[in-house]
Amino acid sequence: DFQIGDQVWTNSMGYEGRMGATAEYVAVPTDRLYHVPDGVAPMPLVAAVHSAATAAIVLNDVMEIRRGQTLLIEGAAGNVGRKLIQLAHQMGVTAVITASPRDFARCQQLGSTACYDYHAGFADQLTTDQWTFDHVIDTSGRVPLAINLALLRLGGQVTLITAPQDNQFEFPVRQFYMSQQRITGFVISHATVDQLAQAASRLNRAFSAGLLLDDQVSQRYFKDAAQCHAQLEAGTDHHQRFVLLPS
Template sequence: MRAMKAAYMKAAYIEGFGSADGIRFGELAPPVGGPTDVVVDVVATTVNPVDTFVRSGAWRTPVTFPFVVGRDVVGTVAATGAGVSGFAVGDVVWCNSLGHGGRQGAAAERVVVPVDRLYRLPDGVSPTDAAPVLHPAATAYLALFTRGALRAGENVLVVGAGGNVGGAAVVLAAEAGARVLATARADDEQYCRGLGAEGFVDYRDPELADRCREFAPDGFDLVVDAAGWNDLETVVDLLAFRGRVVVLAGLRSRPVLPVGPLYLKDGSVTGFVISRATTAELADAARTLNRLLARGRLRSRSVEEAPLSAAAEVHARLERGQLHGRRVVLRPDLDAV
């Protein structure tokens, strides 16, 4: 590995699965990369719902303790392996697939990233603007296009459009030329329309299904459920012929699946989790994300910044449901202030 050495680094890590208060903030030995790895000095990271699933053990994936939590990172290249090309020390880069599958996480001063999971950040894009959208937007992209096979002109229903993944799905579907109907809380309407939704329905509206049918009388070609309510009885009834439902939330949900209406429509219900996306799929998503980041089309609804040492607190707030539409960016440099 061409580069730097340090005796230790600060990191947010766990020594076993459990609650948020099990996250420690302290010193660990810095990671050592291999020939196809890139060492990155972290500028910004964040906390996703899936990070809480990994930390708690609710979603099992290979980890080695002590385990650094977190998935998304934006930073600068500090060193490259002998087999790495295309990146140089000082490049501003990002990754959204650390912290699972045997890879240590992003909540540290320094991380190691396999070169096939690393992407350049477009010039002029702030790391603190990029970090909070990387995971939600890539999730939305792969749900819409890789699993949902979205095409221009189709009718798309985004369930949970006020959240981070749902909001990104609205932007991406609208950019692709789809007609988008968003469902979320009533006070999310202006936000969702600003993202590109052509129509909006309050998810608590007792006439929700009828309102959806008014938007798409022939049914929806694609329904993306980012809310985790998983009301399959309603959404299957709203599908067009050969319509698709992609479910990407609802870890503990056990909904009723109306099999008869589904197969008579030649429809499908697909589950999707970005943690199982291939490196090729992630790279495909990254190209679109970078294009939209450069244009300023992908931004979090609300962002607050906190030191890396606040990781345990942010995990707890997320699990208590206190971050609706808001993202917390963790910055290692704030611990030095």
């Protein structure tokens, strides 16, 4: 299915012994390789695929979310959060988000139904507004698990894609099991070939429609890799995406 000169992308290299992506040349198995859709610029696509694939697999395979359900996305203005909003909206899911007020307008443009300030006791506000959720996902790892469980409906699910810095959670176990709730975790490096391929098909359709390509892209070079990693670790700008090119 591939010809010399085709533009292609992949999102699963550098794990489990596979060649990494910061290389001038890389051998990619064909079942992990996907075409760049016609008319889609490669730079914003490359910046989007990691967070977008995470969102797609979380919604489809981890949450198994369905049209008409309600999802709370915490820290929704970040890279994964914005992808979750757009894909959930496409699926007919009601997406309620927490973010900084300066990001409310953007999140609403992407498809969020309601926005809450994560600095201002958002859990109490959600309860006052009578929101309950089928699914909750915290993209930041900063919200206590007990708060998220309390916002769930019977049989609801909390999904983790990161962990708190202290590596600890406390929550009322009796309430948890009596409500038949679930806690799941997802790391994209463990995604299967089939999950990645299904996500790639869905993402390419979205890319062709001009969706998911809204990241702030900073073009750098391989020699800048250490500096980029340091900036990411510092967490000074959760909206920034670095794309490294050979010098």
